[in-house]
Amino acid sequence: LMQLSVPLNFIGFIYREIRQGLTDIEQMFDLLDVPAEISDRPGARPLKVAEGKVEFRDVHFAYESNREILKGISFEVPAGKTVAIVGPSGAGKSTISRLLFRFYDIKSGQILVDGQDIRDVTQESLRSAIGMVPQDTVLFNDTIAYNIRYGRVDASLDDIREAAELAQIGGFIQGLPDGYKTMVGERGLKLSGGEKQRVAIARTILKAPPILMLDEATSALDSHTEREIQAALDTVSRGRTTIVIAHRLSTVIGADEIIVLKDGRIAERGRHADLLSKGGLYASMWARQREATEAEERLRQAQEAD
Ligand code: ATP
Helix, strand or coil: CHHHHHHHHHHHHHHHHHHHHHHHHHHHHHHHCCCCCCCCCCCCECCCCCCCCEEEEEEEEEEECCEEEEEEEEEEECCCCEEEEECCCCCCHHHHHHHHCCCCCCCEEEEEECCEECCCECHHHHHHHEEEECCCCCCCCCEHHHHHHCCCCCCCHHHHHHHHHHCCCHHHHHCCCCHHHCEECCCCECCCHHHHHHHHHHHHHHHCCCEEEEECCCCCCCHHHHHHHHHHHHHHHCCCEEEEECCCHHHHHCCCEEEEEECCEEEEEECHHHHHHHCCHHHHHHHHHHHHHHHHHHHHHHHHHC
């Protein structure tokens, strides 16, 4: 029996290694979410990022030919500025971020980065210029250090620590039993949505891209976590061209421009105070959100009183 148990253990070991490898690859494809049909055009050059200006010019797009999702979207994000995109579910907000990454090609119009049409540059150079902080970050079944290093594979442990501090997650990691060596992911320590988002921010700080695409989590955060995440986002977006799909008041208040999308069109645009005073879609969205927040707050207080 002993003779059999060694090879069996070995097979178990190989199996686990392969499983882990598969999980990484699967998750990587999930992360990249790349449909196969997009390819570099012959002679595509690397994107040259001078300052990082992003421009959508009369963009029309459909996933399926008979249903247009974006119906003529134009906006500009000047270098280093922040544009927030808000609007009801299904309006096309995430689609805008997918198009900037060129996961799909548009039907008509142009998407430009520093004046270069993104269809004329290599996808690799385009994607390396954009940092993405998704709503729900996929964690690899590996250490927390590995998960942060994913932003820049040659980063040292000191770089990782610094990025984690800036992302407001350093203290949390140090408090874990194995610190940066703690295993996370499905088979390790499960992190909350807010913690995962800060891991993604730390990754992005390491990557240091000129352009940032943030997709805020819709789920409610307690006010302490919200402040921490906002501080982390402020750090990572400082001096970078930033597009944020915003769900929180704290984000949109500081944005240089807010774009209100509805049914694939820009319904309203401007700064927070201007839009509020207009009393339109934006104003009613925030009024509704405020009511919801207040109701939650009352519920929490009632539960605490019990
Ligand atoms: P939410 O706030 O709910 O995330 P959103 O404004 O980000 O919504 P999008 O994800 O951009 O909305 O989706 C816009 C529309 O495009 C939706 O009607 C959606 O059903 C459709 N859509 C999204 N992805 C695909 C896809 N891969 N194939 C076909 N239709 C899609």
